[in-house]
Amino acid sequence: MDEMQLLRDFAGPAGLPARDDLARKRAELLAATARRPARRRVWASVTVAGLAAAAAAVVVLTPAEDAGPVPEPEPVRILHAAAAKARALPDVIPRPDQFVYTKTRLADGRENETWASADGTHDGLAFVFGHETAVAGCRDGKRATSRCVPHPAAPPDLPTDADAMLAYLHQSTYGEGDTLHDLGREVVELAGGYLRPAARAALYEAVAKVPGLVARTGAKDATGRTVLGVTWDSTTEHGIGNQDEFLFDPVTFAYLGSGMDGAVVSQGIVDAVRQRP
Template sequence: MDEMQLLRDFAGPAGLPANGDLARKRAELIAATTARQPARRRHVLWGGLTATGLAAAAAAVVVLTPAGPAVSPGPEPRPATDPVWIMHTAAAKARALPDVEPRPDQFLYTRTRLADGRENEFWASADGTHDGFQVLFGHESEIAGCRDGKRVQQEGQGRTVTRQCTPHPAAHPELPTDADAMLAYLHKSTYGEGDTLHDLGREVVDLAEGYLRPAARAALYEAVAKVPGLVARTDAKDATGRAVLGITWNSTTEHGIGNQDEFLFDPVTFAYVGNGTTGAVVSQGIVDAVRQRP
């Protein structure tokens, strides 16, 4: 049987369509074929991802390129476990304090409190040459100044003892204000025990408990931030039981004796409040005379 003849008998004579009709029909055919293509074929556009992989990719797009304005998740939690952050924050707070330079004849007043509630008071000479005063566990005594290389100390039963000395000022007006220069200064230990972290800790405590102008105190804290092995203690308490931030490092004396220095800071103001061994600093200020309080 001639199939082509059957088609001609069924459809009748027909001429070729115009070129424009052919182009239009071709476009309609392609559009219809694409629309009817099974959905499973589209997976090829995603590189063959499974349903799980596709969901993960969609989620990643939402996170990395969010549509519309980004919503802030709120302030980042304070990194109180980062000792370097604590020291730099304490430095920034210190640098913002009023810059007051004590006169040589003034005194640094400090009141400390122990765990049992007892308090001690100290009036230390700003330049180290004037006679200071202390109330230590209820007992009053003079702190002789160092003048002309000699300290004349009053002792019991009216006796006096004269010793050679070097002035130990409570105020340090000429300290470095740069962290690296301060660190170099700290390494020049005055305690004669060598260049160890133990010596460094004693130097830091000695300066921190004295009076430092804001830029020098900030440099001191920034210098401590450079010391290796710092650890932050967020569960620390001072001698009065107050919650504080503690900064420690393990150190060893030149004789191999282990020691753990600790510096305590108020968790709100980041003010230095003690070293964990000599009592909590509860009041401090510059005064004009012994027995005077700020």
């Protein structure tokens, strides 16, 4: 059977639509077509705005990246590095009857040598500016005809943490009060003697707490060696005092002197006066 004939029989005769109907339908079709892109553009603009808001929210809500710890001031960094190196040294405990030998050199080439009693009770010796001087020990509270207190060259029971060391330094054996001037004298004297590793490290860490520290990098000591210097002003309110200083080897951070008493060129523990390490 002819399918086209069946369709004609079912629908009946169909003529062309009137011209007005065609024009109206065409206008409706064009209007509908024009509206669809507009809807897409609105949606696109909403989407972009939403993404921008989301991005802004991410920026606001995301915490700032951690910039890391604040760098230490240079003099503090030097002292802490010296403390770390000191703490890693072997812990040698001198016998009471031994001596701390120290040799220093001045900028003019002169050298001084001292043999200081480890416990402060034995007779020591000093060669200072070419002159030999006996250093009597303090035994039973007496030195020759005068009373005395032993002053060990290797103090046995010094604090081993910074705060306790700072409190110890402020007790000033010089009896001049609790001033930075006294502190400087204590620090320089202790550093120039023999200290066990933990005590030396604590001394450097205690000095790192002193205000007004200044670093000198690339400086020279009395022997011409390149050193790292850490200075602080210990002048009193009456104008008494000076600028104290620690000098360190820039590689090993070993103590090389105070900058005032000459450069330390040799130091060690010996068994007798006139013996050298």
